[in-house]
Amino acid sequence: MRVTMQSIYSNILVNLNKLNTDINRVNQQISSGKQMSSISDNPVNLVNALGLRTNLSEIGQYRKNLSYGNTVITASENALVSMKDLVMRAKTLAIQQANAPLSPDNRQNAATEVKHLWEQAIILANSSVNGKYIFGGFRTTGYTPAEPAPFVQGARDGYFINGEPPAPLATSLTGTVDNSAIAAGDLAVNGTPTPVDIDPGAVINGLAMEKAANAVAALDGLDPEVSAKLTTLLHSTPFTAQTAGTGDPPQVDYDFTINGVAVNTISIIGEQSAAEQVDLFVEAINAVSGQTGVGAEAGNDANGGVTGGIVLRNLTAGDDSTIEINAFTRTEVEAGTGAVLSVAGDFADALSAAAGPANNTGEITLSSTSDPASAFTLTSPNHNDDTVFDTLGLGASAEEGTLLFGLRPLAGELLINGRPVSSQADGISTIYADASAAAKAAAINAGDYGVRAEIVPAGFTAAGPVQEGSLDPGDLVINGVEILVEQVGDLDSDNALVRAINARQEETGVVASRGENGRLILNAVDGRNLQVTTSAMGEQVTQLNNLVGQPSSQVHFGSVRLWSDQPFRLESRSEDDPAAALAALGLSAEGDDPSLLIVNTIQRDNDYVRYAGDRDNDISIKVGPQSTIEINKNGYDAVFDTGVFRILKELEDFLQGEKYTAVTGAAQAGDIHALLNSEDTGLELADRIVEGGGTFKVVIANHDSTPPSHTTTTIRVDPENDTLEDIAQRLNGINGLAATWTDTGHLRLESSDPQRYSFNLEQDTSGLLDAIGLRPDQIQASALQKSIAELEVLLNEQTNQISDFGARANRIETQNNIYMNLEVATAENLSELEDTDLIKALMEMQAKEVAYQAALSAAAKTMQLSLVNFL
Structure with missing residues (x-):
């Protein structure tokens, strides 16, 4: 292959350019200190380097977070240490005031100082870092004028509302009937309608006895958990003027028994009118009514008896037992001889001939037969009014066409924060056990409603002072337990009655006291209902049910107090009575909607502190993609729950000689x-x-x-x-x-x-x-000792809290050291990928320069040969 000069020249230029590029690259590496200036320099290394740079950035942010966390922990620890110093000062004051014979002025001055300590504790609890409250939990900012800080001075903690206790209820529902008919199906018991008509009948001496008997026949057993009863009544024929007797003056004595109890001898001396004789009989019979359960009154043609006659009736409503009159004698007292002539009497004969199909009072009595007794409902399915109830003498109902007797339980109609509440029997009440304060509180506290229910126990004071007498079986029954007293003194001055009631406290759940005026005071020990049943004698002695001389059974109820750290809402979804579910808690809506009650008001009280921060979450910082470290406790756990504000305020009160919660006699x-x-x-x-x-x-x-x-x-x-x-x-x-x-x-x-x-x-x-x-000064000294003990416990708790923050600071420091070392290692790895090795680069530069010089020299010689050939 022939190589031309042009090819040689091209190769020389390419090689020189390459050397220039290499020299430029090495020069840039030396001048910038970095091995790569673009992705093309080393794509793999550059991607790794970018990852390491990201890691370094994250590590830097985590270290900033840790620095902030350390600042918060330090501020929290300092606040708690300062708060502990305040408590230590309060304890010193308490010891001084408890052990020294100081004047009231000294203690008042100490109380003023403690108040200042309390206020300073609130200020410390509201400490902030960079405008963020350190004890606010997640709520470090975002406070309002109503809640300007996590700890609000002069406000009650949380949102709450107090239910009113229901009025005492009789254990049975009694009404006097009129003489109108009730058609079949017009009246229902617990949803079961009457299958037959309730017919009227003859009115006997002013009373619709036949109508009452027909109503009982139709209603009794209609529902297995509701009974209907009559009350027995007897009446006599009219008395006549008394002229019998041979004495001077003539005298006739009457003796007889009622239900086995002897009635005091009734003596008619001289000529007595019929009305006078009736009065004597009524007085004598009523004198023993507490033992017989039978009362008497003069007939008047409107009360079941005739004018001039006498009426006897069982005093307990719904008592349909027979009134037994026995051993009746009429004795004529003969003057001078003392001879006694006894004859069977006209009075007994007259009573035995009493008129009326059932000898009743014209009343019907409805009661629950369930165990424990519960509420029942009467409805008028064919009417939207109370007409049917009126014909039975039962009065108006809360809602037209429906009459609920008893206390309404929570049966899913009440919604708290949108969730329904249903109560079950409390297991301790003898009646209305599913509607007691205990049952309602248990239902609310068992659910996730964000609301807590607190019980206010049932209690009441007797209507009148204790009277002298005795309490035999059936005379006084408290929550199903017989209270027997052989002899009760006037005003219970001998404590026999109070002692007897308190001796059965474990069974009844009721404690008794007595006021200065001799009136009994009964209080339940928990949220159970308080049922008091008295005979006529029991009521005469105790006057617990405000019906002197009349037997009765009444139920008293406790109430509940609802509390939450957040606003909450109560709703009633009952279609028939929109307010019924709220009324079951003793509450009512204040706005236009009777079915809705929103509790969102903070109650102001100068003696309290409210925590308005986040009670559930603590401040935490991010120290990794999935990792956080808590740098503080929320203020409820770290400060409020220690009781620091309550204990300091209590000490202030004790120093002022008021608001004692526990004392021990010296x-x-x-x-x-x-x-x-x-x-x-x-x-x-x-x-x-x-x-x-x-x-x-x-x-x-x-x-x-x-x-x-x-x-x-x-x-x-x-x-x-x-x-x-x-x-x-x-x-x-x-x-x-x-x-x-x-x-x-x-x-x-x-x-x-x-x-x-x-x-x-x-x-x-x-x-x-x-x-x-227990003189005032001794009470105060005892209360101060209590404060000293509580302050000691508080100091220990604060020490634990401070130690906890110390442990948190150690965790912060440990994590910071880890990241500091990791930052160094990552920086080193990044340096290996990015930074220029200057010695290596200088040696490479020198080699490239030598190569470049050699290339230039070779090119010059080649060009020289080419020129010679050309010439």
């Missing part, structure tokens, strides 16, 4: 069952008790409302009848207060719910509080 007793006027109580200062007794007041503050509501109970001290245990029982029976004698012989008073109730003892004229070591 004096030690020996025998708490010994009478106060004996020398056996073991109290060193027993002589301080006033000989004739006296009183002191117990004031309970309920902080569920703003301002708090107060209830004052006066406790009478009777040294001749009271023991130390009697006093404790009466204190323990006050709603919101628990009282016990410790094993060491000291009286311990505690709030049954410290978040809700506080108490104070005032105006002691009995000397008892002095004797048992």
